Amino acid sequence: MTHKQSPVSARSHSMLTAFCAAARKRSFRMTSLDDRRRSLEDKYILDFERSLKVRARRNRLLAEWVAAAIGRNDVDAYVNEVVATAIASPEDSNLLQKIRADFSAAGRATDEALLREKMHDLMYMAAEAMEREDATQR
Secondary structure, three states, X not given: OOOOOOHHHHHHHHHHHHHHHHHHHHHHHHHHHHHHHHHHHHHHHHHHXXXXXXXXXXXXXXXXXXXXXXXXXXHHHHHHHHHHHHHHOOOHHHHHHHHHHHHXXXXXXOOHXXXXXXHHHHHHHHHHHHHHHHHHHO
């Protein structure tokens, strides 16, 4: 017994073929969109990690500057104190509060605007230093 394909079956077959082709195209697009999403997520993670590293470097530079400004002899210990404060609270306000208290304890007057400006400048210095290091590693 031979099986003849009816016109309806032929039409169904061509529709099914077209549907499968369209589904393959959609899955390819979804794959490329998924790849793009993963790529953007990876970039976000790398950017976030970089910002944390730049901030940590800025905090070290700031601690060294403050230690020199208030006349601390134990610079490394002071850097560790400042880094611990920065890690405990990621907000700059707590770090500023600690530094202002240290200036007061040393009998040195300081202005919060000056400290914020110094923090801003040191952030740029830290970012530029990391850029240079990344360029030499490539």
